[in-house]
Amino acid sequence: MRRSRDPPLSGPLRSKAGGSKRTPARYGEARGPDDELARALRHHRAARYEEAVPLYRDVIVRDPMSIDAWLNLGGALVRLGRAAEARAALRRGAALAGGDPRAQRDAAAGLAAIGALEEARVVFERAVCLDEAAVGARLGLARLCLELGERDAAISHAERATLSAPSDASSWLELHRARFDDRALGPAIEASGRALELRPDYAVARLFHGAALAWDGDASGARAALAGGVLDAGLVDAVGFCQAHRSTARVFSSTRQTLLAACAAATLGGPVVELGVRHGVSTRLLARAAGGHVHAFDSFEGLPQAWHDKARGVFSTAGEVPEEQPNVTFHKGLFEDTLRRSWRR
Numbered sequence: 192m193r194r195s196r197d198p199p200l201s202g203p204l205r206s207k208a209g210g211s212k213r214t215p216a217r218y219g220e221a222r223g224p225d226d227e228l229a230r231a232l233r234h235h236r237a238a239r240y241e242e243a244v245p246l247y248r249d250v251i252v253r254d255p256m257s258i259d260a261w262l263n264l265g266g267a268l269v270r271l272g273r274a275a276e277a278r279a280a281l282r283r284g285a286a287l288a289g290g291d292p293r294a295q296r297d298a299a300a301g302l303a304a305i306g307a308l309e310e311a312r313v314v315f316e317r318a319v320c321l322d323e324a325a326v327g328a329r330l331g332l333a334r335l336c337l338e339l340g341e342r343d344a345a346i347s348h349a350e351r352a353t354l355s356a357p358s359d360a361s362s363w364l365e366l367h368r369a370r371f372d373d374r375a376l377g378p379a380i381e382a383s384g385r386a387l388e389l390r391p392d393y394a395v396a397r398l399f400h401g402a403a404l405a406w407d408g409d410a411s412g413a414r415a416a417l418a419g420g421v422l423d424a425g426l427v428d429a430v431g432f433c434q435a436h437r438s439t440a441r442v443f444s445s446t447r448q449t450l451l452a453a454c455a456a457a458t459l460g461g462p463v464v465e466l467g468v469r470h471g472v473s474t475r476l477l478a479r480a481a482g483g484h485v486h487a488f489d490s491f492e493g494l495p496q497a498w499h500d501k502a503r504g505v506f507s508t509a510g511e512v513p514e515e516q517p518n519v520t521f522h523k524g525l526f527e528d529t530l531r532r533s534w535r536r
């Protein structure tokens with residue numbers, strides 16, 4: 192278990208590949224009086240997304256071509272979990288931004304964060320066409336390709352990122368993730384080792400590197416990588432547990448591979464129950480892979496209470512349920528209520 196005094200998992204450096212931007216950006220030239228935009232940006236920077244959204248909308252009413260307003264509106268809506276509105280705003284911003292690779296990258300990262308993976312890939316690809324050396328877009332693409340089941344493309348994008356930015360540790364860690372194959376670990380270990388040489392305090396790299404060494408049977412190498420108090424004790428224990436089960440268990444570096452392997456290994460028939468849907472990425476995958484009806488449970492209000500370093504309400508979609516799908520039933524409400532109700536039926 193993670194304890195409150197444990198250091199954060201990610202240390203001082205996070206990957207540039209995952210998630211959307213927390214802070215707003217400026218893309219275009221100021222196009223006239225933009226006090227409202229400046230106020231929106233101030234709220235946005237202070238994580239007051241609810242206040243920022245109507246101000247961005249006011250700017251758009253005055254200036255429907257404002258790239259800053261559309262893209263930052265999209266970014267604020269992503270933070271609020273309001274996927275449908277965010278998607279519309281990010282699409283509009285990306286269309287207006289045309290040849291600006293940074294704007295395209297940010298639009299793509301926002302789309303990826305709300306689970307619009309295919310659309311995000313198209314926009315990231317636009318960003319790397321505009322700037323082949325764009326590291327953030329390459330890393331975003333690498334992560335997306337892995338989640339879309341295209342490992343070779345993921346490796347190629349991550350390699351391109353390491354060529355563009357050879358001293359960027361997060362590019363090497365993304366290459367580790369793309370290369371990861373629990374039955375041939377050498378190439379992944381080489382990449383995470385490089386990330387750690389560049390940033391010895393990079394906690395996620397330390398965890399991935401140590402876990403890969405443990406899985407590869409190098410117990411002393413793993414101990415050295417995991418030592419030093421950078422990682423919390425629970426994670427180190429988990430690696431030890433995995434190591435003990437490595438002859439029978441498998442490990443993967445993407446949610447997609449993990450869920451597909453779990454579906455393939457399932458021996459019981461009947462419906463699939465998913466607890467925690469958010470934007471429905473895993474639900475869509477299960478609906479395709481599990482071969483039965485999926486019952487997907489979520490309050491769509493985020494975590495009901497704080498959990499480790501995550502505040503209550505994190506992962507909320509502000510009540511928004513993903514689009515309907517033929518073999519999925521969404522059960523909206525707290526697990527403790529909805530599971531009991533469905534069980535009785």
Ligand SMILES: C[S@@+](CC[C@H](N)C(=O)[O-])C[C@H]1O[C@@H](n2cnc3c(N)ncnc32)[C@H](O)[C@@H]1O
Nearest residue numbers: 467468469472473489490491492493506525526
């Ligand atoms: C990390 S997200 C799920 C991500 C999703 N499986 C995916 O791969 O995209 C966790 C979700 O669990 C939901 N959740 C957590 N605790 C819950 C509870 N007790 N009752 C209902 N929903 C809950 C949150 O609303 C949130 O959407």
